[in-house]
Amino acid sequence: MNARDIEKLREIVGEENARSSPADLYIYGADASVHAARPDLVLVPGKTEEVQAILRYANAKKIPVIPRGAGSGMSGHAVPIDGGIVLDMKRMNRILEIRPQDILCRVQPGVVDDDLNKALKPYGFMYPPAPASSCIATIGGEIANNASGTRSVKYGATRDSVLGMKVVLASGELVKLGANTNVEASGYQLERLMVGSEGTLGVIVEATMKIVPIPKIRCLGIACYNKLADAGHAVSEIIASGCSASMIELMDNVAITAVNETQNLGLPDVEAIILFEAEGRVKDAVQAEIDAIQAACEKHGGFNIETSYDAKERTRIFAGRKKLFSSLSRYKEGYACTSLADDMAVPYSRMADLAGKIHEVAARNNIIMSAYGHCGSGCMHTKILMDVTKKAQWEDARRAVAEIYDYVHSVGGTTSAEHGIGLSKAPAFKKEKADSLELQRAVKRAFDPNNILNPHKLFDAPDDWVTATELRYPVGSVREP
Amino acid sequence: MAAPYERLKSWMHELNLCIRCGYCYELCHLYKSHAYETDTPRGKLLLIYGLLTGALQPDPGMVEKVVQCFYCKNCERSCSSKVSLTKIFTDAKADFLDAGIDFRGLAARTDDDLCSRCRVCQAVCKNEAISFGEDGKKIDIVKCEGCGVCAATCPSNAIIMVEGFGVTRGELRETVRAFLEEV
Numbered sequence: 054m055n056a057r058d059i060e061k062l063r064e065i066v067g068e069e070n071a072r073s074s075p076a077d078l079y080i081y082g083a084d085a086s087v088h089a090a091r092p093d094l095v096l097v098p099g100k101t102e103e104v105q106a107i108l109r110y111a112n113a114k115k116i117p118v119i120p121r122g123a124g125s126g127m128s129g130h131a132v133p134i135d136g137g138i139v140l141d142m143k144r145m146n147r148i149l150e151i152r153p154q155d156i157l158c159r160v161q162p163g164v165v166d167d168d169l170n171k172a173l174k175p176y177g178f179m180y181p182p183a184p185a186s187s188c189i190a191t192i193g194g195e196i197a198n199n200a201s202g203t204r205s206v207k208y209g210a211t212r213d214s215v216l217g218m219k220v221v222l223a224s225g226e227l228v229k230l231g232a233n234t235n236v237e238a239s240g241y242q243l244e245r246l247m248v249g250s251e252g253t254l255g256v257i258v259e260a261t262m263k264i265v266p267i268p269k270i271r272c273l274g275i276a277c278y279n280k281l282a283d284a285g286h287a288v289s290e291i292i293a294s295g296c297s298a299s300m301i302e303l304m305d306n307v308a309i310t311a312v313n314e315t316q317n318l319g320l321p322d323v324e325a326i327i328l329f330e331a332e333g334r335v336k337d338a339v340q341a342e343i344d345a346i347q348a349a350c351e352k353h354g355g356f357n358i359e360t361s362y363d364a365k366e367r368t369r370i371f372a373g374r375k376k377l378f379s380s381l382s383r384y385k386e387g388y389a390c391t392s393l394a395d396d397m398a399v400p401y402s403r404m405a406d407l408a409g410k411i412h413e414v415a416a417r418n419n420i421i422m423s424a425y426g427h428c429g430s431g432c433m434h435t436k437i438l439m440d441v442t443k444k445a446q447w448e449d450a451r452r453a454v455a456e457i458y459d460y461v462h463s464v465g466g467t468t469s470a471e472h473g474i475g476l477s478k479a480p481a482f483k484k485e486k487a488d489s490l491e492l493q494r495a496v497k498r499a500f501d502p503n504n505i506l507n508p509h510k511l512f513d514a515p516d517d518w519v520t521a522t523e524l525r526y527p528v529g530s531v532r533e534p
Numbered sequence: 535m536a537a538p539y540e541r542l543k544s545w546m547h548e549l550n551l552c553i554r555c556g557y558c559y560e561l562c563h564l565y566k567s568h569a570y571e572t573d574t575p576r577g578k579l580l581l582i583y584g585l586l587t588g589a590l591q592p593d594p595g596m597v598e599k600v601v602q603c604f605y606c607k608n609c610e611r612s613c614s615s616k617v618s619l620t621k622i623f624t625d626a627k628a629d630f631l632d633a634g635i636d637f638r639g640l641a642a643r644t645d646d647d648l649c650s651r652c653r654v655c656q657a658v659c660k661n662e663a664i665s666f667g668e669d670g671k672k673i674d675i676v677k678c679e680g681c682g683v684c685a686a687t688c689p690s691n692a693i694i695m696v697e698g699f700g701v702t703r704g705e706l707r708e709t710v711r712a713f714l715e716e717v
Contacts, residue, residue: 072570072572075593075596076572076584076599079590083554084554085554124556125556141571167560188557188612189559315614316614378555379615380614380615381553382553382615387547441550527550527583
């Protein structure tokens with residue numbers, strides 16, 4: 054990318070919407086992952102035509118283009134490993150239409166999840182995926198990442214909310230995918246293919262999303278466990294017994310200690326807790342679900358079970374879960390929290406084994422790991438806590454990540470439940486999907502023959518995540534000269 | 535002169551604790567005004583990290599980005615890693631000055647021709663950033679948090695604030711009124 058390219062691209066969005074200072078490039082080369090690289094240019098388009106013009110130019114010149122939402126991804130999806138253009142989509146942030154009678158809304162990709170929900174609230178509706186990062190995460194980023202969250206057990210992931218979208222292809226061509234209807238059987242579901250594509254197939258410039266009525270009544274419960282495995286069994290029991298929960302979250306003692314430390318919540322100091330929630334229109338019906346969930350919890354050793362319909366109390370208890378990820382950095386002096394092997398999914402019946410396995414692997418590799426997550430949807434989160442300044446700890450982390458994924462794959466689980474692959478999880482992903490990697494590459498070529506859209510991610514990412522880019526921590530270069 | 539960035543170096547572990555989740559910019563006025571990640575608290579920490587590791591040089595644009603903060607502390611309240619963001623930003627200002635790097639930031643400035651030296655500003659400054667000596671009035675740009683209370687109370691309109699960061703004059707007046715009622 055030369056000075057003339059930069060000048061031409063600046064003209065498309067206007068001087069005030071293009072950045073190339075060292076400070077800007079440094080910041081837009083990072084996200085919430087362990088990785089860091091630098092783009093050559095940051096462009097902030099304000100309309101679809103500008104996105105088209107940028108891609109036409111980049112495609113002709115074979116310049117990488119990395120679409121970016123909030124930069125809150127934890128796996129390095131938005132890290133520009135080959136330089137090029139970071140396409141910051143946050144300026145395209147208009148809610149175009151809210152249609153309660155059709156239970157859908159149309160939005161631009163830069164709309165922040167919480168802002169959309171604020172706009173929907175007066176209509177009595179909500180947009181349900183609810184990732185923990187909803188305060189900053191953009192709808193475009195959530196689609197590209199197939200994000201989900203605490204209520205995914207009831208409402209599914211982002212893919213279950215996507216009805217249609219407008220996408221700018223690598224060639225600059227604008228295509229309309231899906232439909233503004235609740236059901237569709239008209240050929241390939243290409244809008245679904247865009248979900249979780251991590252910016253490798255096209256740039257989403259508009260999305261039609263399903264919305265749901267806000268339930269009138271919600272009840273949140275908490276159950277304590279003296280054994281982490283019992284909590285895992287209880288999750289499986291709740292699901293298998295047919296309870297209609299809107300949330301089932303597990304937190305182990307590492308997680309409990311961390312949020313108590315940072316949020317002063319006074320959660321019980323037990324080996325694990327389960328947070329559960331049921332919701333609906335009629336209190337008796339909600340209570341019936343809560344009773345059934347409570348019985349399933351008790352069957353596997355759950356005790357001190359408390360429930361609350363009070364909104365303030367529910368918010369207080371849930372705050373611990375919402376702030377958990379970042380609280381983990383304060384768990385142990387000298388250790389920092391890193392997003393590695395952080396969101397696998399396993400069959401429900403393996404949840405208890407996985408929780409135990411996580412701690413076993415951590416102990417063997419001189420690191421600390423936490424087991425928590427949206428276990429109601431089969432998603433287990435972990436984080437690796439370690440001394441990030443020591444190279445030996447990164448070797449420990451490398452081994453631990455590989456061991457965890459070997460276990461997950463061995464029981465029929467999958468590498469990522471909701472945070473995506475990016476760079477950090479690419480080695481495990483390539484192992485898991487070895488049979489279909491060539492097919493996935495063929496799909497990528499069909500959409501992006503010049504490989505300009507977020508290149509070297511997913512199936513084409515480096516085989517070693519530790520050396521894929523420089524690490525964001527002061528550990529010195531981990532890459533060979 | 536202190537060794538370069540000695541204060542900031544002491545925060546290196548804190549910079550590692552920041553998981554870069556970005557939740558800090560949900561309520562950041564500067565970010566809400568500009569919508570550039572370079573204006574976010576996370577962005578400032580990144581720039582400081584780049585400075586300490588030698589990946590970035592302290593050019594004027596970068597320095598201004600680090601020091602532009604209204605100290606509303608919304609970022610600190612949002613941060614569950616409990617990173618002491620504004621203390622780090624204050625130390626950055628002090629380290630920049632020690633390194634001979636000048637900056638504008640959001641600190642108050644005085645039009646000496648208008649200033650009547652009544653010292654009302656000194657009395658209302660909660661950070662004790664304003665002093666009067668033989669050389670006249672001085673505003674300590676490390677201590678000044680750009681709250682604007684001095685500007686709102688100055689009878690001579692002699693204090694100049696940086697404006698245009700998404701805080702309207704009305705909002706500023708309301709904040710000042712609430713502050714004065716409290717004291």
